[in-house]
Amino acid sequence: MEAILEGISLSLSASALTGIMVGIILGQLLGSIPGLTAAMAVALLVPFSFYFDPWVGIPMMLAMFKGSLFGSSMPAILLRTPGTPAAAATVIDGNPLAKSGKGGKAMHTVLYASVFGDAFSDICLILGAGMLASIAIRFGPSEYVVLILFALMSLVSLNHGSSWKGIISILLGMLISCIGLDPITGTERLTFGNLELFEGIGLIPMLIGFLAISEVFSQLEQPIRNLGEKAITFSKRREDNRLSGTERRALLPTLLRSSAIGTVTGALPGLGSTVAAFIAYNEARRTAKNPKEFGHGSLHGIAAPEAANNAVSGANLIPLLAFGIPGDVAAALILGALLIQGIVPGPLAFRDNPVPIYAIFSAMLLANIVNYVIGLGFIPLAKKMVSVPKRLLFPAVLVFASAGAYAMRGSLFDVQLMFGFGVMGWLMSKFQFPTVLLVIGFILAPILERSARQTLIIVSASDGWFAFVTSRPVLMILLAILAILTVIIIRQRMVMSRYVSAQ
């Protein structure tokens, strides 16, 4: 109880509140710029979080994610240019409503649904992560090996493209993570005498390179259009620029259902917010009184995907905080920010140092309120923000990224690495290799390697593998789940390839 109160007081401090406010403002501003995805915006700002006190930097990062998710729906509605893939479902009804002059109503619906979904999943996170962590604390290295394999398998199976490309991306990430000194023996691995590589590849150049720089290079292949020309007109009628109480009440069942879909989806590694948004949209249409409205500016069609994709953002911290395993790119970025500040999430954090965890929970709930309040003021500005042309935006992104990559370790080598990874990520995306899986493989590989080595040492001291496995019931359950999952994935893939062949 004392830890909970201490955590709440940390998040209520003036510095944490300032961090939350700055994070929300930056997130909404950056998220609303077309072409600057929420993940890209946050990846650019991860290195800066290091220079703040942890209780400014961490709430700022969490708040920025929430703000950027809301902000990224603005170009989706106003310009049919989703800031994130997850906002693609919002385009279906958001853009027609905005084109009819009701852009203000559409943006208020997005804000209401975003904050609702976010708060719903944060409460589930607070209730669920602690419970899971109390189970996870009994996990030994062998259970961690199986758990990480389980997470990687689900990530590969849910990858939209070829499964072999997903596997290669993860393994490539693992291979890159091996560069540096061996964690147990101290032997040089793939450094070739380069002193800069002794500490291993930095997480920051890796994250910015693969998530932000590669995205900029990919977008440069698209025709550059003057986005300012696409601005749409807004009705001056008050009711077209707000969400009435009756409309808010009518949206509640959709919001609850969609938030639940988003929370369940987010808690499973790899499913992601895009899947959640489309499932919620379809579910809202299926259960709607008037499904014909969908696609023509239905408020339920806007609220459902927004509540679901925001609910994912809170729920995907459940595996991160309970097990230390990031389930998607957002969680990977937050993990990066936590590690920079010296906070290692996982079951031990709940036992040994719970105050930061409770402070994070409290900051997330506070960030929802701030997101709503600032969002109300931000809506009138959104129209101007969405007209920044990419040709002015991308040079700024590339120079900022260079400064961010340099600042962390004061090394130009990191800037060179970042651009190298950017080129690699760009080429990978050209051939449909998922770069997010590479980043997650890079982050999980050291935990996997350490746990596998520890397991081997423990097994060598016991009476062999069979005795070792049968003496650990949790491990047996996890192995059974992994086996079942493998069979399901293989069957799914066979059915899919048969279907593709038949087509």
Add this chain to the structure above:
Amino acid sequence: MSERTRELLLIGGLIAGTLGLGFGLIPAGIEEGFGSRGAGLSPRAMPQVAVAGILLALTFGLLQMILAKSPNDATPATGDKSGDHLLRAAGAVLICLLFAYIGFNAFGFYLGGVAMAAALTLLLGERKVLYVLLLPILILAVIYGLFELGFQIKLPKSDFIPGLPI
């Protein structure tokens, strides 16, 4: 070039690269001499497992390509956009790498950054002199305020012009 041919070429190239990595770079880059082998696994184990996994995945991909019916043989590769756009992206990559390896060292981060941003703005089609010149200065002024004044972080200075304050 059809999608299928492009994928087959890609897999072939990747298999060759992975074999080079497994049999050349990893043995050359990780010593297994006295004292390097700790309890449990060798330092080479993880990279070798990764390389073996990549080879297996590539073989699986190759088999999938070979066994699949090939009605899409004539399907042109979809990844390619117009040559101009690809050139623009390649030009941006070149500018970034040039500044990361030479420009920032030679001119310092601030002068190099202004030149890099101006070159990129021009490359991306901006022709208004005011934007091409003023925007990079504005960006670097923000970075100067944030890093040098806010966080007290010194970004790289010029090797060529030692007297330059930034």
